[in-house]
Amino acid sequence: MAETLSFNCGDCQCRIKTSFQRLKVIINGEDRPITTSSDLINPQASPDADPPVLQVWGGYPLRGHVKISGAKNSALAIIAAALLCPQDCRIRNVPSLVDVTRMGQILLSLGVKLEQHGDVLDINANVIGQSKAPYELVSQLRASFFVIGPLLARLGAARIPLPGGCTIGARPVELHVRGLQAMGADVEIEHGIVHAYVTGSNRKLKGAKIYLDYPSVGATETLMMAATLAEGETTIENAAQEPEVIDLANFCQAMGAKIRGAGTNTIAIVGVRSLHSVDYTINPDRIEAGTFLVAGAITHSELSLSPVVPDHLTAVIAKLRDIGAQVIAEAPNRLRIIPEHSLKATDIETLPYPGFPTDMQAQFMALLTLSQGDSLITETVFENRLRHVAELNRMGADIRVKGKNAIVRGVSILSGAPVVATDLRASAALVLAGLAAKGKTTIHGLHHLDRGYDQLEMKLLSLGAKLQRLPNSAADADSRSTSNPVSIHQRD
Numbered sequence: 131m132a133e134t135l136s137f138n139c140g141d142c143q144c145r146i147k148t149s150f151q152r153l154k155v156i157i158n159g160e161d162r163p164i165t166t167s168s169d170l171i172n173p174q175a176s177p178d179a180d181p182p183v184l185q186v187w188g189g190y191p192l193r194g195h196v197k198i199s200g201a202k203n204s205a206l207a208i209i210a211a212a213l214l215c216p217q218d219c220r221i222r223n224v225p226s227l228v229d230v231t232r233m234g235q236i237l238l239s240l241g242v243k244l245e246q247h248g249d250v251l252d253i254n255a256n257v258i259g260q261s262k263a264p265y266e267l268v269s270q271l272r273a274s275f276f277v278i279g280p281l282l283a284r285l286g287a288a289r290i291p292l293p294g295g296c297t298i299g300a301r302p303v304e305l306h307v308r309g310l311q312a313m314g315a316d317v318e319i320e321h322g323i324v325h326a327y328v329t330g331s332n333r334k335l336k337g338a339k340i341y342l343d344y345p346s347v348g349a350t351e352t353l354m355m356a357a358t359l360a361e362g363e364t365t366i367e368n369a370a371q372e373p374e375v376i377d378l379a380n381f382c383q384a385m386g387a388k389i390r391g392a393g394t395n396t397i398a399i400v401g402v403r404s405l406h407s408v409d410y411t412i413n414p415d416r417i418e419a420g421t422f423l424v425a426g427a428i429t430h431s432e433l434s435l436s437p438v439v440p441d442h443l444t445a446v447i448a449k450l451r452d453i454g455a456q457v458i459a460e461a462p463n464r465l466r467i468i469p470e471h472s473l474k475a476t477d478i479e480t481l482p483y484p485g486f487p488t489d490m491q492a493q494f495m496a497l498l499t500l501s502q503g504d505s506l507i508t509e510t511v512f513e514n515r516l517r518h519v520a521e522l523n524r525m526g527a528d529i530r531v532k533g534k535n536a537i538v539r540g541v542s543i544l545s546g547a548p549v550v551a552t553d554l555r556a557s558a559a560l561v562l563a564g565l566a567a568k569g570k571t572t573i574h575g576l577h578h579l580d581r582g583y584d585q586l587e588m589k590l591l592s593l594g595a596k597l598q599r600l601p602n603s604a605a606d607a608d609s610r611s612t613s614n615p616v617s618i619h620q621r622d
């Protein structure tokens with residue numbers, strides 16, 4: 131049976147179509163021949179066939195303060211929500227990420243006006259030129275499916291390609307679709323495209339009582355946005371309670387939407403005729419903040435970070451304290467981690483908020499590889515989010531996987547190795563493991579990292595980390611030389 135690979139969620143810049151024999155990879159619209167798996171990492175055809183890699187030298191303590199950027203998962207939903215408003219929307223604290231750029235491209239492809247100045251985004255969706263989002267863009271960014279709610283609410287029609295699965299799971303969207311149908315939309319899926327439209331004279335969605343089988347973040351956000359302009363009241367029960375859902379609700383309310391209960395498991399939205407202009411600042415990214423807290427713990431370094439909302443990190447902070455680290459709220463929006471020399475083991479089960487976030491599972495696994503004792507990690511949110519285990523084991527970790535459980539047996543050291551990032555949070559886990567490992571780690575697949583971390587390397591360098599990004603070919607040449615981090619930097 132020919133080996134197949136599939137990831138197609140925008141989590142990477144590649145779209146892989148079939149089995150190895152007939153594999154073609156399309157990068158930026160250009161076909162590339164693929165013969166072996168390593169070609170995925172460095173297809174020979176064109177210049178970016180020499181993708182960058184990150185070299186990390188471990189064992190150096192970090193110190194200082196790091197600034198946390200705006201939240202990726204808030205930004206993506208809030209940019210989509212700007213489609214609900216016929217007036218100017220100014221969105222501040224927008225992180226500089228590949229995913230954010232892609233969401234912007236989707237709005238531009240719908241004929242919306244959009245300008246970016248640093249971390250400020252100005253959007254005007256007075257005119258939405260069309261209701262169809264291009265497959266090329268949607269296939270690169272799952273979250274772009276969220277535009278189906280605002281387009282249906284504004285135009286009474288939307289044609290959005292199915293986002294498809296990704297490396298961390300199948301990620302279906304039936305909860306989004308069923309909720310929109312409950313609000314009166316006719317939805318057909320043909321040739322991989324979701325055709326949704328509202329019949330009737332004013333083509334308006336109607337308020338409805340919706341119960342979600344699972345507190346899906348995306349479905350809650352899509353339906354909450356759609357309901358803001360619907361006729362009547364909508365309630366979403368068993369809704370997601372993530373801080374990003376609250377951030378989105380606050381943005382919509384700032385435009386005049388009537389929303390109650392965001393952040394609880396029941397959200398009520400009373401539709402309004404239209405929304406007005408807004409100037410809104412996005413929350414800091416709790417997952418980026420959590421990643422830096424783990425960076426402090428895994429390198430036994432004292433670090434402070436801001437702005438953060440400590441309450442958004444309750445589950446993560448609790449687990450850091452469990453294993454012996456001290457985490458102090460130095461100010462309402464500032465945290466300090468004071469590490470312990472030896473880390474204890476602990477068990478983690480990922481759950482919808484306020485449970486332990488699945489987006490911190492990989493980073494925490496990297497940390498627990500160096501703890502004293504055995505930890506059990508259970509990934510309950512996504513069915514295929516343990517692919518970083520093999521790469522951490524390549525670095526000398528001792529992790530065994532059984533279904534959705536990973537048993538992490540603590541080891542005394544990790545050693546640097548060439549590793550491949552398989553998704554966004556896995557890439558962060560490999561950077562963290564590299565910071566703690568003996569020697570040099572070379573991380574391939576950086577397009578995952580760039581999707582969700584705003585200037586991670588710059589921030590780590592400012593804290594004293596030893597790392598550099600360079601083309602794969604240069605890294606190969608470099609591995610033949612005996613250079614060490616210090617001389618590398620001098621060369622920079």
Ligand code: EPZ
Nearest residue numbers: 203273301302303304305306346347348349489511512554
């Ligand atoms: C959001 O994804 C985040 N992405 C994810 O962050 C995050 O991991 C996830 O929520 C959970 O917290 C964005 O906000 C852009 P879900 P989303 O719908 O909305 C199943 C990161 O690393 N499900 O809550 O796609 C689904 O398959 C990313 O930043 C259905 O079965 O997550 C999954 O197993 C990764 N049917 C579970 O629910 C549906 O219709 C949770 O998915 C919808 C979801």
